Amino acid sequence: MILARRAGRFRLAFFGSLSALACSVTLFLNPIWSLAQVGPAEMKDPHLKAIEQTYLTQMVAVNQAIAAFQFPFGFSLNRYVGLAPKEQIGADARGLEFVSFHGQTVLKLSGNYNAAFNADHLTPNQRSGRVFDEVILPILRCLPEYFKSDADFDAFGFEISYHVRKRAHGYDYEGKEILVAVLDRADGLNYSSLRDESKRQEILNRSEIFLDGKPFGLALGAAEPFDAETLARSLRHISAADARREPAAVSHDPDPGTAEPAQNRPFVAGNPTMRQTLPQTKVLEKSSAAPDSQPSAPEVNSPVDALQSKYQAQLDALAREGAAKYHFVDYAPPSFVIFHNQVSLQLTIRNPNTFDREGTSIYRRAAQSFDLFLAPELKPIVDSLPAGDEFGFLDVTIINGLTSKSAGSSEALEFVFPLDPLRKFANADITNQELINQSVVMVNGVRIALNLQQVE
Numbered sequence: 001m002i003l004a005r006r007a008g009r010f011r012l013a014f015f016g017s018l019s020a021l022a023c024s025v026t027l028f029l030n031p032i033w034s035l036a037q038v039g040p041a042e043m044k045d046p047h048l049k050a051i052e053q054t055y056l057t058q059m060v061a062v063n064q065a066i067a068a069f070q071f072p073f074g075f076s077l078n079r080y081v082g083l084a085p086k087e088q089i090g091a092d093a094r095g096l097e098f099v100s101f102h103g104q105t106v107l108k109l110s111g112n113y114n115a116a117f118n119a120d121h122l123t124p125n126q127r128s129g130r131v132f133d134e135v136i137l138p139i140l141r142c143l144p145e146y147f148k149s150d151a152d153f154d155a156f157g158f159e160i161s162y163h164v165r166k167r168a169h170g171y172d173y174e175g176k177e178i179l180v181a182v183l184d185r186a187d188g189l190n191y192s193s194l195r196d197e198s199k200r201q202e203i204l205n206r207s208e209i210f211l212d213g214k215p216f217g218l219a220l221g222a223a224e225p226f227d228a229e230t231l232a233r234s235l236r237h238i239s240a241a242d243a244r245r246e247p248a249a250v251s252h253d254p255d256p257g258t259a260e261p262a263q264n265r266p267f268v269a270g271n272p273t274m275r276q277t278l279p280q281t282k283v284l285e286k287s288s289a290a291p292d293s294q295p296s297a298p299e300v301n302s303p304v305d306a307l308q309s310k311y312q313a314q315l316d317a318l319a320r321e322g323a324a325k326y327h328f329v330d331y332a333p334p335s336f337v338i339f340h341n342q343v344s345l346q347l348t349i350r351n352p353n354t355f356d357r358e359g360t361s362i363y364r365r366a367a368q369s370f371d372l373f374l375a376p377e378l379k380p381i382v383d384s385l386p387a388g389d390e391f392g393f394l395d396v397t398i399i400n401g402l403t404s405k406s407a408g409s410s411e412a413l414e415f416v417f418p419l420d421p422l423r424k425f426a427n428a429d430i431t432n433q434e435l436i437n438q439s440v441v442m443v444n445g446v447r448i449a450l451n452l453q454q455v456e
Helices: 020-029 031-035 046-054 056-068 124-145 185-193 197-205 240-245 302-325 362-383 419-426 432-437
Strands: 075-077 096-101 104-118 155-168 171-184 208-211 335-339 342-356 393-403 409-418 440-443
Touching: 046 056, 046 096, 046 104, 056 075, 056 096, 056 104, 056 124, 096 155, 104 124, 104 171, 124 155, 124 171, 124 185, 124 208, 155 185, 171 185, 185 197, 302 335, 302 342, 302 362, 335 393, 342 362, 362 393, 362 409, 362 419, 362 432, 362 440, 393 419, 409 419, 419 432
Parallel strands: 104 155, 342 393
Antiparallel strands: 075 104, 096 104, 155 171, 171 208, 335 342, 393 409, 409 440
16 A cells, blocks of 8 residues: 555544552453553563563553543554554554663653654654654653652653655655654653743753754754754763764564564664655555665656646645545645556545444444545535546545554545546435445455445
């Protein structure tokens, strides 16, 4: 499937506080607790093992709290960052553990944020600020409930991966950035209570912050960052040269089972070897290269390029109308792609409704997403499509948010409609099932058969 269409797309439900008693009961009665973080038995360092054992109950509660937060886009705790959304399904979810960093004992929280920011509209500082405010700040707000100011560790660390998109020469490219912030324990517990932005900025200025492995001076509300080399950091100051020499703490490992245990690795800002330019992943292809593979130059696809250029003004108008009325996502504007050697117009839409993952099947969710959400919008969308006959399909991806007892997740539901039956359906000449029978329906890239009445 198209990598650029799978990022930044998911929902979670809101958090209600969990008492220490409830956490203790969960810890001893529910075996799923072990998925929350690396267990003390796996820790080789005696000090880290003891700290992990001391705060195990709090770590379980924090994990459950984060799983219940409602982030603007989906966020999942993962031991390895830089994962594409489809790779996060079944990935190691133990995103909480104690590590050693610059002689400090740090409670590290690592995860993948499924937001895809437009590099043409947001600078690196603006993207980092968004991630800090949308992911790290909500977590900081809950930490005082579980940890006291005299806790027996030194700092809180965050390692968050997210997606960055850029459009050039008619192609969409997508890469990843990794933001790391290490805040002194007291600063981490106090940050969210401060209402004065200048006081928050003072904390950031003395904290260790990195972007893609390089020291970074995150500036709140600004387009450009501060010069990191001029900021006095409260933890051991690390120069840009030091950052490049030090190995990565957590990265996407093709074989996690052979990776060195995280407690034996220094906690560093992402991967210093990560490319600073956006990897060139073509939207035209429904597959993507491995995370660390070298990008290749985009191939010329003249039919698609010509169509994109010819209809760009109409597509821009459709994007504006779709964002205002039909829940189009802003990170994947309407564009022409190749599907099964046919030119299709691709749209990505976010379903405002969520589903209970355990209480519904993929077939029921697909049926309800079509009948209750997409079908009523198809006629005005079809009426707004370019009028030319150079393309024969409308490829619509619906992003469904899923709730769960353990954690929120998501799925990508894709409908590829031939235009002729689609227009007949929009004009009430055929039924919904007749349209589905002539279309391709996929869930997370896997094609399914869909009988609307049967699953309803």
